[in-house]
Amino acid sequence: MKSGAVFRKEQFVIPSGVIYLDGNSLGPLPRIASRRITEVVEREWGQALIRAWNECAWMEQPARVGDLIAKLVGAPGGSIVMGDTLSIKVYQALASALQMRPDRKIILSDSGNFPTDLYMAQGLIESLDKGHELRIVAPEAVERSIDETVAAVMITQVDYRTGRLHEMNRITSAAHDAGAVMIWDLAHSAGAVPVQLTDSGCEFAVGCTYKYLNGGPGAPAFIYVRPDLVETVRPALAGWMGHDVPFAFDRDYRPANSIERMRVGTPPIIQLSALEAAMQIWNGVDMGDVRAASIELSERFIAEVEKRCPAxxxxxxxxxxxxxxxxxFRFEHGYAAMQALIDRGVIGDFRAPDIMRFGFTPLYLDTGDIVTAAEVVEDVILNRLWDNPRYKQVNSVT
Ligand SMILES: Cc1ncc(COP(=O)(O)O)c(C=O)c1O
Ligand SMILES: Nc1ccccc1C(=O)C[C@H](N)C(=O)O
Known part of the structure; x- marks a missing residue:
């Protein structure tokens, strides 16, 4: 059985014998991206050389791809630009937000945030040396912890460990009621759940593109700035590609009068081209349908696993x-169990100390995959296949 209108597995390279439940960490290779990379390398880079910046519109690519992302996250054209890694985009958004509230010193985040977001905040606070403080509260306590001392609320919408989803509009309204600036990290949201940035009213949003958007390892991040603010936000990282006229080579920095001001340096064209091609997969895909299919798959998986594996x-x-x-799922021997699953073609991942994590991506997963995956989980748990020295814990990615 297929998970409805959004299923398009044939457009991806999924190795045979693999059920891929880790598209929430690294999306699989879209066939169209593979073809496009070859073309960009051989024809554009190989033949057009430096001329490609103009002839192949490389220079406009960060904003062009940003417009494709904007459609998926409910934002208008011209409000998103691509570049750098998500860590850098978090830093830029946060630095800009703090400049917008110079009299306030608190950055509010939650313990479900991904460490790099918190580290970037800590690093920024040290560099600024103006007495800012990072306040980290439980995910459930975010809304009630927003008060008039908070300069910026910086939250990842979906908790990378538990999958807990924050209500974007509610928290954004609470931030605004207290006069704080709202920053959303959409790393686990873009292409995963319906997002309406314009409706939310948030000032900034950032996200990565190598998970549900299938842009490939190291694909560039995106940053959204609410359109009414774009001419006043300070980009923090004053790189030449964010200059109003980069090729005027002025001595002094003057930010572009558009979202382009959030660019920093030279864009990664090959990676951006892979992402631009991968975004074609979303043509005709409704995020509401993706959400419905994702819920169907995840509900089925929970039911199957709980029925088979009480541990x-x-x-x-x-x-x-x-x-x-x-x-x-929490399981005492989660690391070893995940290695045993991966050995048997069911690829999820592990997050310390004991969490087995499974991502649901209806573009290339169907109910049959989910039931098969649950059967393999049952085999691994009930037959203690994890209890093998080969699966001893090491500090690895999955
Ligand atoms: C919420 C969140 N922020 C940031 C990152 C990573 O940032 P970067 O792309 O800079 O490695 C991840 C995942 O790696 C993440 O889940
Ligand atoms: N960028 C990576 C590079 C290597 C391994 C994992 C990642 C992830 O993205 C992890 C992900 N953010 C997570 O939610 O765990």
Missing amino acids: LHLVSPRDPAARGSQVS
């Missing part, structure tokens, strides 16, 4: 409306 404890919210597009 696994769900740590994701049971209410699908309160989850992103992933499901996590």
